[in-house]
Each structure stands twice: as structure tokens, then as C-alpha cells.
Amino acid sequence: MMKGSIKLGKIFGIPLNINYTWFVIIVLVTVSYATVTFPAQNADWSAAGYWLIGLLTALLLFVSVLLHELAHSLVSIARGTQVEDITLFIFGGVSRITEEMKKPLDELLMAAAGPAVSLLLGIILGIIALITPPESIVASITRTLAIMNLGLAFFNMIPGFPLDGGRVLRAAIWGVSQNMRLATRVATSIGRAIATLMIVGGLLWSVFTGDWGTGIWFVFIGWFLENAASQSYTQFVLGEMLAGITARDIMSESCPTMEGDPVLQTLIDQQVLGEGRRCLLLTREDALAGMVTQHNINRVPRERWSSTTASEIMTPVNDLKTVDINDSALVVLRKMDVEDVNQIPVMDAGRLVGMISRENVVRMIRQKAESSL
Ligand SMILES: [Zn+2]
Numbered sequence: 584m585m586k587g588s589i590k591l592g593k594i595f596g597i598p599l600n601i602n603y604t605w606f607v608i609i610v611l612v613t614v615s616y617a618t619v620t621f622p623a624q625n626a627d628w629s630a631a632g633y634w635l636i637g638l639l640t641a642l643l644l645f646v647s648v649l650l651h652e653l654a655h656s657l658v659s660i661a662r663g664t665q666v667e668d669i670t671l672f673i674f675g676g677v678s679r680i681t682e683e684m685k686k687p688l689d690e691l692l693m694a695a696a697g698p699a700v701s702l703l704l705g706i707i708l709g710i711i712a713l714i715t716p717p718e719s720i721v722a723s724i725t726r727t728l729a730i731m732n733l734g735l736a737f738f739n740m741i742p743g744f745p746l747d748g749g750r751v752l753r754a755a756i757w758g759v760s761q762n763m764r765l766a767t768r769v770a771t772s773i774g775r776a777i778a779t780l781m782i783v784g785g786l787l788w789s790v791f792t793g794d795w796g797t798g799i800w801f802v803f804i805g806w807f808l809e810n811a812a813s814q815s816y817t818q819f820v821l822g823e824m825l826a827g828i829t830a831r832d833i834m835s836e837s838c839p840t841m842e843g844d845p846v847l848q849t850l851i852d853q854q855v856l857g858e859g860r861r862c863l864l865l866t867r868e869d870a871l872a873g874m875v876t877q878h879n880i881n882r883v884p885r886e887r888w889s890s891t892t893a894s895e896i897m898t899p900v901n902d903l904k905t906v907d908i909n910d911s912a913l914v915v916l917r918k919m920d921v922e923d924v925n926q927i928p929v930m931d932a933g934r935l936v937g938m939i940s941r942e943n944v945v946r947m948i949r950q951k952a953e954s955s956l
Contacts, residue, residue: 588670597656602672612641624723640724645671647704647732652678654696662689687758694750698736705732743774745815767819774812781805824951825912833912833947834929834937838862847880847888862938865893873897905930916944
């Protein structure tokens with residue numbers, strides 16, 4: 584889940600989240616509709632009318648964004664690739680699709696589905712706006728939404744990875760060359776070039792026209808695109824390096840086990856933890872009770888080490904986030920990120936068989952990088 588997001592529920596079985604930045608944009612959009620767009624189009628509405636219809640239109644705009652994301656997600660599921668969740672945030676929405684598509688055609692269909700839905704919505708809403716009386720509330724709302732949906736379709740079809748258009752381009756190059764790495768590299772380069780153009784163009788526009796509002800907006804979007812492009816590329820390279828590697832290949836021996844409930848000072852004195860030893864498993868009558876890590880101990884002030892027992896600070900077995908021995912290294916890494924932990928126990932058929940720390944993963948990446956030189 585994106586940081587700073589709240590869960591809203593599920594739609595077609597896909598968890599739907601709203602990022603806090605979404606609230607910022609909904610306020611901005613409502614304000615701009617209520618104070619600029621609608622007063623310019625309809626002089627005779629009441630003040631409350633502008634705000635109510637402004638808010639309604641802003642909410643419908645996000646229904647449009649949601650439909651765009653649902654199109655990506657549902658096509659992805661139909662082509663056999665899992666969707667983790669959908670998050671609405673300041674720039675619209677993201678569907679988190681955990682694995683790379685396996686075939687160029689799947690990627691192409693998945694990427695094109697979102698803009699296709701936005702385009703279709705834009706056309707349908709545009710037709711409604713044209714056939715209803717131009718001064719009516721329905722015409723005002725549908726006209727505004729039609730323009731936004733068409734804008735959404737066009738913006739997303741900019742051919743720079745990771746935008747939808749960039750994914751379509753990548754799928755096409757991938758299909759022709761049968762080389763996904765080359766396709767990703769080309770699509771990312773185009774994405775970064777467009778981002779740079781937007782930043783430079785936005786700055787020049789601001790300087791020469793004095794219209795900083797529009798200029799800065801372009802700089803902002805360009806900066807966002809540049810970030811997204813380099814991040815997705817890193818993610819892709821990482822995925823390629825770790826391909827075929829499972830938890831089994833990178834885990835190290837399990838942590839030492841201790842029966843009973845010692846105080847922290849004992850653990851330190853007996854060097855059970857500290858000095859490169861990172862974790863300890865506590866058992867009670869041979870069953871696993873929980874795990875104590877260096878991280879847990881660091882949160883207890885030194886003067887309380889002799890009065891705090893391990894079980895008071897351990898992560899109980901039921902709260903322990905684990906991975907399966909057959910999980911891919913990328914899944915392991917992602918889980919550590921999501922749970923914000925530096926090490927994660929590895930389970931095999933309900934039995935704890937090892938630990939993976941971030942260093943294990945980094946070491947594997949380094950080995951891979953060196954062997955590919
Ligand atoms: Zn999209």
C-alpha cells in the first residue's frame with residue numbers, strides 16, 4: 584500500500600485505497616469548478632449551487648479515474664496476472680500489478696484498456712453535453728467531465744514508460760524484437776526525454792510569458808514523470824536480476840532458540856543478541872512463542888534492560904510476518920518493504936526454517952551484478 588493511504592473497501596475483489604494527497608486534489612478541483620469554471624458558464628446559479636455542483640463534478644471526475652484504473656486491473660486479471668490494489672492519489676490512480684506481464688499482447692491490452700475507457704467516457708459524456716440544453720446542469724457537468732476524460736486519455740497515452748502510452752510502446756517493441764529489456768530501455772528513455780522536455784518547456788514558458796501557474800504545473804508533472812520512469816526502470820532491472828531466485832536460495836540459518844522468558848540484560852550478557860546476532864526465537868513447551876530482534880531491544884532504554892523480559896517486547900508468533908520458502912526473492916523484498924522490517928522468517932509447511940535479512944538480498948544482487956560483468 585502506498586504510504587499515507589486509507590482503505591476504502593473492495594471493488595471486484597480488488598482493495599481500493601485513497602491516498603491523503605487525493606483529498607488535496609479534490610478540494611482544489613472543487614474550488615476551481617465552483618469559483619472559475621461554472622460561474623463562467625452559468626451566471627444564474629446560486630453560490631451554494633456552484634459549490635454543490637462543483638463538488639459533485641469533482642467526485643464524478645474521480646469515478647472516471649477509478650473506471651480507468653478498473654479497466655487496467657480487470658484486463659490484467661483476465662489475462663492471468665494478479666492485481667494487489669488500486670490507489671487514488673493526487674495525479675489520478677495507480678493499479679498495483681505485482682508481476683510483469685508474461686506476453687507482449689497481454690501488456691498491450693492491459694495498458695491500452697485504461698485510456699480506451701477514458702476515451703469512451705469522454706465521447707459518451709461529450710454527446711450527452713451536446714444533446715442537452717447548453718445552460719442545463721447536466722450539460723455543464725457532462726461537458727466538464729468529457730474534457731477531463733479526454734485529457735486523461737491523451738495524457739496517459741504520452742509514449743513514455745511507465746505511463747500507459749509508454750507501456751503500449753514497450754509492448755510493441757517487445758513484440759517485434761522479442762527483447763523485453765531492450766523494449767523497457769527504449770520506452771524509459773523516451774519517457775525521460777519527454778519529462779525533461781516538460782521541465783525545460785515549463786520553465787521557459789514561465790520566464791517568457793510570466794504565466795508561472797501553467798509553467799510550474801508542467802515542471803511538476805515533468806518531475807513526477809522523470810521520477811516514475813527511473814523508479815520503474817530500477818524496479819525492472821531488480822526484477823530481472825532476481826528472476827528465478829527464491830527464498831530458499833538467499834535465506835540463512837534460522838535464529839537461535841531459547842526456552843523460557845529471560846530479561847533483556849541476560850540476552851545481551853550471553854551475547855544471544857548484538858554483535859552480528861540479530862534475532863532470537865522464544866519457545867514455550869517446544870512451540871514457537873515469538874521472535875525478538877535487535878530492533879525490538881533498541882527501543883527499550885538501557886536502564887530497563889534488567890527489568891524487561893523478552894516476551895514483553897517480542898513479536899508474538901501470530902503477528903509474525905513470514906514468507907514461504909518457495910516465494911520469489913522479489914516477493915520477499917516487497918514484503919519487507921510493506922511490513923517495514925529488516926528481516927523476515929522463512930516458513931516451510933508451517934515450520935520455521937530460516938531467516939532472510941536485507942543483507943542476504945543485497946549480497947545476492949551484488950553476486951549477480953558481478954557475474955554479469
Ligand atoms: Zn492508466
